[in-house]
Amino acid sequence: MHSNKKILPFLYLLPTGLLLTIFMIIPIIYTFYLSFFDWNLIAPTKDFVGMRNYVEVFTDPVNQKVLINTFFYIILLLILNFVIPYIISLIVKFFIKKMQGAYKIVFFIPSLFSLVVGAMIFSWILNPVSGPVAFLFRESGFVLPNWTNSGALAIVVLCLITNWKVFGYNFILLLTGLGSIPKNIIDATTIDRIPKWRMIWNIILPMNKSIAIYVLILTIVQGLQYVFTPTNVITTGGPYYGSSNVLYHTYLNAFVLYKTGNASALAITTFLIFLVLLYLEIKFVEGRSKYE
Amino acid sequence: MNSKKNVLWHLPLIIIGLVALLPVVFMISNSFKTLQESYQSILNLIPTKPTIDNYTTLNHQVNLIRLIWNTFFMATIVTLGKLLTGLLAAYAFRYFQFKHKSFIYLLFVATIFVPFTIVMIPNYLVIAKLNLLNSVIGVALPQLCDATGIMIFLKTMEKIPSSLFDSLKIDDIPNRRIFFNIVLPILRPSIISVGAMFFINSWNEYVWPTLILKDKGSFTLPLALQNYISSEGGTNFPLAMALSSIMIVLPLIIYLIFQRYILNSISNSGLK
Incomplete structure (x- = not known):
């Protein structure tokens, strides 16, 4: 009976534990x-090359380009998928009185759709020749640049597509965080006639820190993975790897160029970056949970 | 003065609402236009001569029923798997004391931070070894557990008072019965909302299926749509939009029915 009690919880954890061991840890x-x-994913033999793949991650010019792109992606994703939704959630929470529920429902709708759908719609909307935006530009005497020819512009478009999908999701998370701040604290500042922006800066933002950091980290970790879909559908990382990032480049190396070793070294590098983010998440977010 | 200010704050919100919705509205509208009309009257929201030609063409080119079934079947397996493993794990964390509990919990949460690129090569090799390439089972198999589900279920279970469980345990009611007869019924709303989210995400999934499903007969909807976008000689947008419109029906219906539940569960997943 006693030993049975000790084993029981692990029986409940077994399905998850087994799946995670087979498909994640190993x-x-x-x-x-x-x-x-x-290695090339197929050949029966693998050649040991020591640290060479890792050296290439940082010295190969294409890899360097991809790493710089990744950094550019992160900055853009943070602005589009974290800063802007945060500002909007503050507006909805503190500056308007009606329609909060309606905005939540509407903003969330694109989150329901596949990024392939998003990629298709935006490659139509922003089509430099026949799309509606190009049409409006022409009518007003401008020319929409052909963004597929420019790595930087392609990155912007790919980030906008992901933004379309995750904006509502992040907005709702941040709004929930703001909603959990005790009402009497907010009321007290209105009685004291403290300006709203000062209340937000000095009281609300620090109190909402844990959920904000959670969304910020999620923005990077999920955002870089979300960008994969429109990248593969629209640019396949081009022009000349100009819109590739470290995750997409791992895929290209593994399943298009069959350079398994390089792909693995890139994947491990990504993982190390994400581990730093995980550490921050544990320190600032999970640290408050009772399971710590 | 004050109300004017208020209206001004609504302006950015209305613009965002339009950016969210208009692309979808245009997509549906274009799916009822001929290719010619889609080029000539780009900004026309209502087709002058609505046609279902795109849908019939689509039906000739691909096996729609097969595509929808593949996607539905895969999403159902993934959803049921994630719900079951998640509920069991959350139950263990909530009602048992055991060694290394906090460490194991953090290990589960940490899986959210594992980029898919680091597991995709070995998992691809395993699925290939198991002869499950070109099978939706091969897509579903590595995805039958999900840390987000565990986190949300755990949070809901924390709302059930411990005293209830203590008394049940004194009466020596087996855990199996507590789990099925008491915990599951109480958790129904969050099972529905988490299940809806899992289903929609899996329905839309693209990255992992592209690695596993190479044969057109095994395709899911997102893969079939991708084929229309990268087809040689440019995209036939009305056709691609017809397929997209078919794709978004089910997620939209689920959202309309369970909207309140779904938004609540997202809120829950972020609350610490």
Whole structure:
């Protein structure tokens, strides 16, 4: 009976634990192993190359370009998917009195749709020749630049597509955080006639810190993975890897160029960056949970 | 003065609402236009001569029923798997004391931070070894658990008072019965909302299926749509938009029915 009680909780954890071990923990170790080899995913033998794949992550010009792109992606994603939704959630919470519910419902709708749908719609809307935006530009005497020819512009468009999908989701998370701030604190500042922007800056933002950091980290971790879909559908990382990022480049190396070792080294590098973010999440967000 | 100010604050919100909705409205409208009309009257929201030609053409080119079934089948397996494993795990975290509990919980949460690129090569090799390439089972298999579900279920379970469980345990009621007869009924709303989210996400999934499903007969809707976008000689947008319109019906219906539940569960997933 006693030993049975000890085993019981692990029986409940077994399905998740088993799946995570097979499809997550072992694969991470195996990818780490593969990152020290030269392999093409099919050949029966793998050549041990030591740290060469890692050296290439940082010295190969294409990889360097991709790493810089990734940094550019992160900055853009933070602005589009974190800063703007945060400002909008503050407006909805503190500056308007009606329609809060309606905005929530409407803003969330694009989150229901596949990023492939989003990529298709926006490649129509922003089509430099026949799209509606190009049409409006022409009518007013401008020319819509052909963004597929420019890595930087392509990155902006790909980020906008992800923004279309996740904006509502992040907005609702941040708004919920603001909603959980005790009402009497907000009331007290209105009685004291403290200007709203000062109340927000000095009281609301610090109190909402934990959920804001959660959304900020999610924006980077999920955003870089979300961008994958429109990238593959519209630009396939082009022109000349100009819109590729470290995740997309891992995929290209693994399943298009069949450079498994390089792909694995890139994946491990991404993982290390994400681990830093995980550490921040545990420190600032999960740290408050009772399971810590 | 004050009300004028108020209206001004609504302006950015209305613009965002339009940016969210207009693309979809245009997409549906274009799916009822001929290719020619879609080029000539770009900004016309209502087609002058509505036609269902795009839908019939689509029906000739791809096996729509097969596509919808593949997608539905995959999403259902993934959703049921994630719900079951998530509920069981959350139950363990809530009602048992065991060694390394906080460490195991953090390990589960940490999986959210694992980029798919780090597991995709080994998982691809495993699915290929199991002969599950070109099968939606192969797509579903590595995805049968999800840390977000565990987090939300745990949060809901925390609202059930511990005293209830203590008394049940004194009466020696087996955990199996507590789980099925008491916890599951109480958790119904969050099971519905989390399930709806899982289903919609899986219905829309693209990245992992593109690696596993290469044969057109095994395609899911997003993969079929991608084929229309990258087809040689430019995209036939009205056709692609017809397929997209078919794709968004089910998620929209689910959202209309469970909207309140879904928005609540998102809120819950962020609250710490």
